[in-house]
Amino acid sequence: MSQSEITTQSDSALGRAREWLARSLTQEKQMAAYMEPLIQVVMPGWQTDAIRSKVVQMRPETDDVYTLVIRPGKRWKGFVAGQHLRITAEQNGSLQTRFFSVSSSPAHYRDSGLIELTIRVQDSGRITPWLRDHFAAGGICNLSEAEGEFTLPAGAKPLLMIAGGSGITPFRSMLNQLASNNDPRDVHLLFYVRDDSNALFREEFEKIAAAHSNIRVTFMDGSKVGVVCEEHLREHCPDFENRKVMICGPTPMIQLARQTVRDLGVSDDNIMFEYFGAAPIEMDRGDGKDAFVSFERAGQSAIARNESPVSLLELAEGEGLKPTSGCRVGVCHQCKCTKRSGVVYNTLTGKYSDTGQEDIQLCVSVAVNDVVLDI
Structure with missing residues (x-):
């Protein structure tokens, strides 16, 4: 057995011992979880499983989209382009939590110590407009560690990214990371927006495309061209069948895009997607019985x-x-x-x-x- 394996086993045993002791004394996995209510008396909003972080700027993007620029606490472990996290803030004595993709790149975090969450104000939403107002002048929030598997696939296979609305956020992180790494793989982004005024990050994407010949970005004005369809794919990305297809956006858009590329011969193994919201129930119960x-x-x-x-x-x-x-x-x-x-x-x-x-x-x-x- 190697020294690293011995160390790993020792760390694992120590972790189990700590958890056993904590459970024996407090019925919690961590002693900090038991102490959480006491700590919150002095530091309201403090959480055992989150990292206290500082919002340094709230930057408007459009009438209903804004970006929170955040400096994560020192314990935060970083992220992979495309991942999401949980942000929690205190509203009138209660903690409010929402999940958002990190829209900036890991390279930006490495260089500046900052990350960005780009958020659309939801129709009839209660928390997304409040977060914008609450952090208008900055403030303190809690962040979870980043997670999620909607990330750049390994290998050199060309990519077709299909985004709708705020579903652009993980792709923004990915494109900036690809550009930072001078990744040579061929990437084409089709970005469907409500109209030209909602084309988020247009200048930024155009600069990336101008500086990297292997990256192309096509803005699709929904008010003029409608929704994703076979005609759009064949016109703007005719070799889509040879690409890994990544899709992110509202549920109806994802369902339509998935079915469109499937019908055109793209296998499920070459389709990646991430829902912004609850996934729909699309299942075959077989015998049809309760x-x-x-x-x-x-x-x-x-x-x-x-x-x-x-x-x-x-x-x-x-x-x-x-x-x-x-x-x-x-x-x-x-x-x-x-x-x-x-x-x-x-x-x-x-x-x-x-x-x-x-x-x-x-x-x-x-x-x-x-x-x-x-x-």
Whole structure:
């Protein structure tokens, strides 16, 4: 056994010992979690699993889009282009949390110590306009570590990026990182916007494209050309079938773009996508029968109706249960639980589980047949 393997095993054993001690004394995984309420008396908004960070600027981009420029705390571990994080701020004594992609590049963070979150004010939204006003003059927020797998694929395969609206944010990070690294792979971005006034980062993208012959950016004015279609692909990126296709934006746009490239011969293995919001339920339940869901520890059960499928989280809450949850879109993993048996469909990945025991996320899982959950 090598020295590094011995060190890894030792660190793992020490971590388990610390967790056992914390649980024995406090019923929490970390001593800090037990102390959190006391610390918050002195430092309101402090969280065990987040890093106190400073918002240094709120920069308007359009009438309904703004960017928060943030200096993460020293404990923050950085990110990969395309990843997202959780930002939390205190509003009238309660903590408000939302998830956003980092729109700046890792190279920018390395050079400046700053990251950017570009945020669209949601129609009838309560938090996105408040964040803009709250941080108009800067302030303190909490950041989670970055996570997510919607990142640049390895290898040199050409890329076609299809973005809609605020779905541009992970692509902005990726394009800037590609440019910073002088990555030679061929990349074409098709950016669908409501109209010309909503073409976010136009000058920035045009400068990148002008300086790097392997990067092309095409702005698609939706008020004039409509939505993504075969004609657009063949006109602007005729070799799309030979590219890895990455899609990000509103749910209807993603569904349309995925189906369009599938129908034109692009395999699922060459399609990557990330929803901005809850993923739709698109599943085939096979026999079309209702499913029986048993909540084992609670001694309760519910019927998952075939004609109106809902997530297992919603089903549990409908029975008065209160499983731990957070983002409700499959990002934070707080609603993870053990499925004892049965098949579930993951709305985020579009995949069906095996029949045996495994961990699942309640908020993005739908019962396909009878399911037993450790709840």
